[in-house]
Amino acid sequence: MSVNKVILIGNVGQDPKVTYYDGGNCVAQLSLATTEKGYTLQNGTQVPDRTDWHNLVFRNRLGEIVDKYVHKGDKLYVEGKIRTRSYDDQKGIQRYITEIFVDNMEMLTPRGTSAPGAAAPQQGMAQGAAPAQPIAQSQVTPAQDNTTDDLPF
Numbered sequence: 428m429s430v431n432k433v434i435l436i437g438n439v440g441q442d443p444k445v446t447y448y449d450g451g452n453c454v455a456q457l458s459l460a461t462t463e464k465g466y467t468l469q470n471g472t473q474v475p476d477r478t479d480w481h482n483l484v485f486r487n488r489l490g491e492i493v494d495k496y497v498h499k500g501d502k503l504y505v506e507g508k509i510r511t512r513s514y515d516d517q518k519g520i521q522r523y524i525t526e527i528f529v530d531n532m533e534m535l536t537p538r539g540t541s542a543p544g545a546a547a548p549q550q551g552m553a554q555g556a557a558p559a560q561p562i563a564q565s566q567v568t569p570a571q572d573n574t575t576d577d578l579p580f
Contacts, residue, residue, distance in 0.1 A: 431508045433527050435481060436535070437461040439501045443485075445494040453490035459483050459503060459527075482526045483507070489529060502535040 440458040447453050458480050465476040483505060485493045497503065507529040516522050 432506065433509050434506050435459060435461055435527065436504050439497060439499055439503060440480060442499050443493050443497055445490060453487055453494070455485040455490035455493040457483050457493070457497065459505070482524060483529055484526050485529050489532060496534065504533040504535055505529045506531040
């Protein structure tokens with residue numbers, strides 16, 4: 428048995444890049460920053476914050492939702508699968524990229540609040556409203572039975 432599951436909570440680093448294809452398919456891509464807070468060791472050594480950047484890919488309905496509602500600076504919770512692929516750059520050098528193919532997303536930025544660099548809130552939305560509920564999940568839904576009777580260990 429193997430599992431490929433990634434869970435991230437972080438801040439959107441750029442407005443999504445969205446591509447619509449013939450047949451109605453949609454792909455949205457953005458970068459997400461996750462930061463581990465720095466700390467001080469007992470001997471006084473300071474360990475700085477560490478920020479990692481993740482390339483996220485949203486397909487079809489999730490891509491459309493990202494296009495409409497997600498902006499730079501927003502906080503997101505995402506679940507997905509990690510994949511690495513290779514490509515040849517313009518000079519013919521083979522490059523690798525690691526991406527998270529998102530299956531489930533929850534927007535954590537409260538509605539009506541603008542993150543730095545984000546678009547202004549839509550008219551009619553109350554400032555300081557409660558955090559958004561989960562808004563999208565892919566077509567793949569986990570089994571409803573969460574018992575452990577079927578586990579091999």
